[in-house]
Amino acid sequence: MNTLVINCGSSSIKYALIDGSDKLLLSGKHERLGESQGEQTHESAVGQILQEISGYPVDVVGHRVVHGGSKHAAPCLIDEQVLADIERHVPDAPMHNPYSLAAIHAAQTALPGVPHVALFDTAFHARMPRRSTTYAIDYEVALKHGIRRYGFHGISHEYAAGIAAQFLQRPLNELRIVTLHLGNGASACAVEFGRSAETSMGHTPLEGLVMGTRSGDVDAGVLLTLLRQGYDVASLDDLLNRKSGLAGLSGLGNDLREIEIAAADGNERCRLAINVFAHRARKYIGAYAAAMGGVDAIVFTGGIGENSASMRGRILQRLEFLGVVLDEDRNRDASVQKDNDYALITTPRSRVEAIVVKTNEELMIARQARRLVSASRPSASMDIPIAVSGRHCHLTRETFAALFGADATPTIAKPLSQPGQFACEERVNLIGPHDRIERVRVLGPLRSVNQVEISRTDEFRLGIDAPVRDSGNVQGSAPITLEGPAGSVTLAEGLICARRHIHMHPDDAERFGLSDKDEVAVAIVGGGRDLVFGDVLIRVKDSYALEMHIDTDEANAAELNRQQVGELSDVDVDQYVVVTTGAASLVSKLE
Numbered sequence: 001m002n003t004l005v006i007n008c009g010s011s012s013i014k015y016a017l018i019d020g021s022d023k024l025l026l027s028g029k030h031e032r033l034g035e036s037q038g039e040q041t042h043e044s045a046v047g048q049i050l051q052e053i054s055g056y057p058v059d060v061v062g063h064r065v066v067h068g069g070s071k072h073a074a075p076c077l078i079d080e081q082v083l084a085d086i087e088r089h090v091p092d093a094p095m096h097n098p099y100s101l102a103a104i105h106a107a108q109t110a111l112p113g114v115p116h117v118a119l120f121d122t123a124f125h126a127r128m129p130r131r132s133t134t135y136a137i138d139y140e141v142a143l144k145h146g147i148r149r150y151g152f153h154g155i156s157h158e159y160a161a162g163i164a165a166q167f168l169q170r171p172l173n174e175l176r177i178v179t180l181h182l183g184n185g186a187s188a189c190a191v192e193f194g195r196s197a198e199t200s201m202g203h204t205p206l207e208g209l210v211m212g213t214r215s216g217d218v219d220a221g222v223l224l225t226l227l228r229q230g231y232d233v234a235s236l237d238d239l240l241n242r243k244s245g246l247a248g249l250s251g252l253g254n255d256l257r258e259i260e261i262a263a264a265d266g267n268e269r270c271r272l273a274i275n276v277f278a279h280r281a282r283k284y285i286g287a288y289a290a291a292m293g294g295v296d297a298i299v300f301t302g303g304i305g306e307n308s309a310s311m312r313g314r315i316l317q318r319l320e321f322l323g324v325v326l327d328e329d330r331n332r333d334a335s336v337q338k339d340n341d342y343a344l345i346t347t348p349r350s351r352v353e354a355i356v357v358k359t360n361e362e363l364m365i366a367r368q369a370r371r372l373v374s375a376s377r378p379s380a381s382m383d384i385p386i387a388v389s390g391r392h393c394h395l396t397r398e399t400f401a402a403l404f405g406a407d408a409t410p411t412i413a414k415p416l417s418q419p420g421q422f423a424c425e426e427r428v429n430l431i432g433p434h435d436r437i438e439r440v441r442v443l444g445p446l447r448s449v450n451q452v453e454i455s456r457t458d459e460f461r462l463g464i465d466a467p468v469r470d471s472g473n474v475q476g477s478a479p480i481t482l483e484g485p486a487g488s489v490t491l492a493e494g495l496i497c498a499r500r501h502i503h504m505h506p507d508d509a510e511r512f513g514l515s516d517k518d519e520v521a522v523a524i525v526g527g528g529r530d531l532v533f534g535d536v537l538i539r540v541k542d543s544y545a546l547e548m549h550i551d552t553d554e555a556n557a558a559e560l561n562r563q564q565v566g567e568l569s570d571v572d573v574d575q576y577v578v579v580t581t582g583a584a585s586l587v588s589k590l591e
Helices: 042-052 080-088 097-110 139-145 154-168 220-228 233-242 245-250 256-264 268-292 302-307 309-316 328-333 361-373 397-404 456-462 506-512 552-558
Strands: 003-008 013-018 024-030 060-065 116-120 176-182 186-192 195-199 297-301 342-344 353-357 382-389 392-394 412-415 422-431 436-444 451-453 478-484 487-498 501-504 519-525 531-540 547-551 565-568 577-580 584-586
Touching: 003 042, 003 097, 003 361, 013 042, 013 361, 024 042, 042 097, 060 097, 060 361, 080 097, 097 116, 116 361, 154 176, 154 186, 154 195, 154 297, 154 342, 154 353, 154 361, 176 268, 176 302, 186 268, 195 268, 220 233, 245 256, 245 268, 256 268, 256 309, 268 309, 297 302, 297 309, 302 309, 302 353, 309 328, 309 353, 328 342, 382 552, 397 422, 397 478, 397 487, 422 456, 436 456, 456 552, 487 547, 501 506, 506 531, 531 552, 547 552
Parallel strands: 003 060, 060 116, 176 297, 297 353, 382 547, 392 436, 451 487, 501 531, 519 577, 565 584
Antiparallel strands: 003 013, 013 024, 176 186, 186 195, 342 353, 382 565, 392 451, 412 422, 422 436, 422 478, 478 487, 501 547, 519 531, 577 584
């Protein structure tokens, strides 16, 4: 299956034709589109691209779209509604969405019988926690106008984090990574256990790092001052999007190579531009390390991140307190422009690895577009029990003894649906800074790590911010005090909101075409409330019985009861495992 990838910029289109085995067949770039009257436009460039690849069949077209809003958390087939959504966000991405629309229309006209897939830069950030997406303005005003933080460069951040995990030979969902996409557009992302937890760009691509011509972070009061001085919306737009950033600071334009040459010759404005750019990036690295409770790797990608050794060096200065020890020789010699996907630039004694990664948005787009169009459907049908899990505790032997007595052992109250698991007669009280929750059930058998699982509603009651985590991943999670009849124990970590997941025996996983740690989405339809649960983890083990686990808040949102059962059948819904009041369909996994 050949996938044509169309990656639009404000004045350029990059394209790549990639076959089903990820082999690059053709690629190219059309630049300076629409810069003056009579020059090539995005529409005419698409026509030229189709002529250049005319010797190859095209089975699917993948389009990179910068702004998809809050509705699009995954690739989707382009229809009239998707086009309308892209159009609606033109004011939020004026340098990108209009040109993507033009290219989509031209490609659809030229290739009407081929599926066209939109992949959104905002999608990777769509499941950021609300504390990361919410601006501290009047809540009703934000709600009325759809003002929230979306984030961008998601395709690049996701790809770079994945390559870094491969290099480190560790699962992505065990790592805390700061990715820096540095180019004419620039952004940072905190990738916590495989998901975007925070990113520097916000409602529009203007927020955050210093960019080629865009300002990045600016005090909103400065804009009010400029408005009072006679600026209007159009002139502010031009100032912030086209006359700021490296270009505005240096006075030489947005090419960092030219700015670095001028800075070496003594140009003070160019030196200032370089210092501000590096300082802003360094500041975000420190902030994201704090937000994630640590960092395992820092990744540089994008035109500047991949090519400017001096800028990488400046950014990593003064980060020794995080454990970053730059290797000057490795940094200077790092090259990812040929066959290398990555290059390490820190010393062997560095606790935090710094890695340069060659971004490949086109490959990422091709893979996801191809996966969506060719998603396999299981032929067999079967029941999927859905377990609604209330708050509960898993305890170590030491903690159990401290709470219930040195000679106490768990008393089985009833077996649970997962083989070997049981509910205990023993209960504990949870004590938080704000309130307490009485008689929380202990589950057995005893474990090697303490883990207390609560819902978001319980969080607010206790006054604790518990992270969403895979079961067993409690490092750096929230503290909690447990109270039992024989004493109390304060855990420094262990309190989590459990990530929704589906237990599968290997036979079930094989039948559904899934593997351990795959992610799917679950659409609840046909009941009292239709909704989609994204980011559902697949857990595969010989000892597991097939079952989906959600907490009480999630069950209430979907109006599910504790006996809800979904049957796997062939329901035609894009991208989701669809759980209805009677039927579910695995259509594709999300990767």
